[in-house]
Amino acid sequence: MVPGSPVILLRAGPSPLGQADNSNQQGETMLSRREWLRIAAGASASIVIKGCAPAESDASASTVANGSASTAMDAGAVAQTGELITRAVPSSGEQLPVVGLGGANTYSEAAGEEDFETIGEVLSSLVEGGGTVFDTAAGYGASEEVSGRLAQELGIADQMFWATKVNVAGRGGESADPGAAREQIERSFERLRIPVIDLIQVHNMGDPPTQLGVLQELKEAERIRYMGITTTNEGQYEALAEVMRNFPIDFIGIDYAVDNRIAEETILPLAQDEGIGVVVYLPFGRSRMWQRIGDRPVPEWAAEFDASSWAQLMLKFVIAHPAVTVATPGTSDPEHMIDNLAGGMGSLPTEEHLRRMVELVESLPVA
Numbered sequence: 001m002v003p004g005s006p007v008i009l010l011r012a013g014p015s016p017l018g019q020a021d022n023s024n025q026q027g028e029t030m031l032s033r034r035e036w037l038r039i040a041a042g043a044s045a046s047i048v049i050k051g052c053a054p055a056e057s058d059a060s061a062s063t064v065a066n067g068s069a070s071t072a073m074d075a076g077a078v079a080q081t082g083e084l085i086t087r088a089v090p091s092s093g094e095q096l097p098v099v100g101l102g103g104a105n106t107y108s109e110a111a112g113e114e115d116f117e118t119i120g121e122v123l124s125s126l127v128e129g130g131g132t133v134f135d136t137a138a139g140y141g142a143s144e145e146v147s148g149r150l151a152q153e154l155g156i157a158d159q160m161f162w163a164t165k166v167n168v169a170g171r172g173g174e175s176a177d178p179g180a181a182r183e184q185i186e187r188s189f190e191r192l193r194i195p196v197i198d199l200i201q202v203h204n205m206g207d208p209p210t211q212l213g214v215l216q217e218l219k220e221a222e223r224i225r226y227m228g229i230t231t232t233n234e235g236q237y238e239a240l241a242e243v244m245r246n247f248p249i250d251f252i253g254i255d256y257a258v259d260n261r262i263a264e265e266t267i268l269p270l271a272q273d274e275g276i277g278v279v280v281y282l283p284f285g286r287s288r289m290w291q292r293i294g295d296r297p298v299p300e301w302a303a304e305f306d307a308s309s310w311a312q313l314m315l316k317f318v319i320a321h322p323a324v325t326v327a328t329p330g331t332s333d334p335e336h337m338i339d340n341l342a343g344g345m346g347s348l349p350t351e352e353h354l355r356r357m358v359e360l361v362e363s364l365p366v367a
């Protein structure tokens with residue numbers, strides 16, 4: 001994305017400070033899950049009653065920009081006409097659309113197979129549908145290179161929020177050579193073909209002090225706008241929490257899904273307390289949820305929160321959590337991209353809907 005002017009304020013140094021007053025740097029109060037759901041339910045009610053979007057349901061946590069009329073009865077229309085809900089990056093207040101695109105897995109396979117037409121359509125669908133966030137990594141094969149080139153050719157690179165990752169330390173535990181990390185990041189700049197990368201995260205908890213130190217240098221040089229760290233391994237959650245308490249990071253990337261809710265216990269509340277943005281990975285558990293769902297129809301009550309597909313239902317589950325800034329489901333299918341974006345439009349599930357979703361998912365066969 002063309003750098004705007006987010007005020008990026010860093011924490012003073014390694015300390016468990018964050019926002020002790022539970023506020024972000026705009027002085028906006030972070031909401032509890034319960035408060036959030038109450039407001040979200042209220043916002044959806046106003047959509048239904050007035051037939052137009054609420055002005056700003058809650059600027060501190062999310063907004064629905066220019067949302068078009070939608071009711072519980074016309075959820076299908078949301079995919080065509082809605083606008084994406086946006087959420088504030090806690091460290092800057094910058095608003096990001098709540099659904100983006102993941103560049104690993106099937107997407108990187110298509111990139112590796114040089115299926116440029118499909119990848120181009122997926123990227124165009126992301127941007128045309130109002131999405132911006134694209135999550136990739138130096139370690140995702142051809143993902144960075146192909147996306148960077150196609151986005152330039154399509155003239156959409158400036159409209160995207162580019163998130164990539166560095167890791168020269170393996171999957172955590174081993175030390176990283178800072179020179180090698182800098183080299184890997186320079187390659188990412190070349191492949192993505194952009195002068196400023198919006199977000200670079202340390203991939204899979206690889207040597208956080210060393211690699212976050214390199215990212216801090218780049219941030220101070222204004223070559224990257226935000227920095228963070230990721231894991232999708234529950235065994236690393238404790239170490240992640242330590243980093244969240246002690247390093248001035250803007251984001252974490254974490255696995256979270258309707259059938260994988262461990263992040264709710266410590267990580268998501270901690271992100272709220274510390275004012276750290278959350279990128280949700282694996283919202284479908286890769287193939288896991290698709291296997292569990294099989295050919296079951298979407299429950300009728302999903303229309304009550306404007307979900308007309310399983311993907312929308314599962315995305316609405318994760319973005320209903322107030323700690324979540326953006327979910328980046330991976331896809332290599334332009335129609336799935338459009339479907340996924342609709343998961344960030346219209347109303348959000350209530351606490352009762354969330355309970356029903358969990359109950360439903362727990363009744364499905366284990367993958």
Ligand SMILES: NC(=O)c1ccc[n+]([C@@H]2O[C@H](COP(=O)([O-])OP(=O)(O)OC[C@H]3O[C@@H](n4cnc5c(N)ncnc54)[C@H](OP(=O)(O)O)[C@@H]3O)[C@@H](O)[C@H]2O)c1
Pocket residue numbers: 101102103104105106107135136165203204230231232253280281282283284285286287290311328329330331332333335336337339340
């Ligand atoms: N440690 C880390 O930093 C880390 C780890 C894992 C993942 N990630 C990031 O998170 C992203 C998401 O994870 P993921 O891609 O592995 O898994 P995922 O998003 O949970 O699921 C992707 C799978 O769902 C399918 N799919 C997507 N949209 C669909 C739709 N609307 N309807 C039906 N099927 C749909 C995709 O197939 P199609 O291609 O056919 O749509 C693909 O098989 C990754 O791409 C990556 O950017 C980061």
